[in-house]
């Protein structure tokens with residue numbers, strides 16, 4: 607286990623000294639376990655407590671209560687050892703904007719105790735790995751949004767840590783740069799680096815992570831693999847439109863599919879039938895065969911998967927699309 611957190615809490619006190627101190631419970635008892643080599647996502651809307659959680663795990667802020675171990679070390683009692691085990695890329699990325707990118711990388715290496723030669727070699731290696739070699743001598747501030755994010759991750763990887771934290775790594779990036787960044791995250795996993803990323807993008811968590819927690823109001827709402835969570839909520843949906851006429855054919859098809867053992871439920875919507883299946887990929891051919899057997903001609907048929915938004919909706923009663 608690279609991360610184990612138990613009942614982690616953080617309460618901020620604001621307005622102290624002005625007579626009306628107020629407590630903000632940013633994180634209200636979070637449990638999570640991240641395996642070595644995993645890409646793990648913390649998914650939740652703005653204000654859910656994602657950044658605060660990551661900052662506690664990265665030792666930048668102390669928990670109000672609870673315990674956490676990172677790479678086997680206690681985040682409070684062994685903060686130095688935790689820091690030596692991690693890379694951290696914050697929401698805004700912390701680099702010197704005026705300094706050339708490659709020098710920023712070398713500086714990070716020197717700060718971590720590398721010799722000049724080691725720092726230079728590592729910087730060049732990372733520039734190549736993140737396709738930044740060409741622009742290495744430009745001040746960091748002149749890089750494009752996508753280049754800046756790749757560069758910020760490179761900085762986090764200077765010491766080749768076993769674990770890297772990426773806080774909202776693609777917020778504000780265009781689709782092309784998001785896709786590029788996802789590729790970089792996958793490469794990290796392929797190389798054996800554990801990744802904990804936070805995001806408020808459903809598709810990002812779905813596309814990238816091995817497992818995730820969904821957090822809301824400072825608490826974990828649900829935990830699991832994207833596949834398992836989606837399956838549990840809604841299964842898959844097969845939508846059928848018949849070729850000829852509505853009425854009797856549609857009713858016949860509805861009864862027929864309802865009787866199939868792998869179908870959970872069939873709902874009629876205008877001229878369409880929506881069949882809820884546990885496993886749409888396996889069920890789809892059987893649906894086709896069943897309709898064919900009864901001589902019902904199909905005009906179109908589609909297979910939809912439940913999304914993580916359906917999962918969020920089920921557990922919180924609202925849509926993450928609206929919340930985020």
Ligand SMILES: Nc1ncnc2c1ncn2[C@@H]1O[C@H](COP(=O)(O)OP(=O)(O)O)[C@@H](O)[C@H]1O
Pocket residue numbers: 618619620630631632633650651652653654655656657658659
């Ligand atoms: N330093 C701070 N002082 C006071 N309140 C804070 C501080 N940092 C975060 N908060 C509050 O804690 C809650 C969780 O914030 P945050 O962890 O940044 O959420 P997220 O990253 O999921 O958007 C929010 O209500 C936020 O306003």
Ligand SMILES: [Mg+2]
Pocket residue numbers: 656657658697773774
């Ligand atoms: Mg945040």
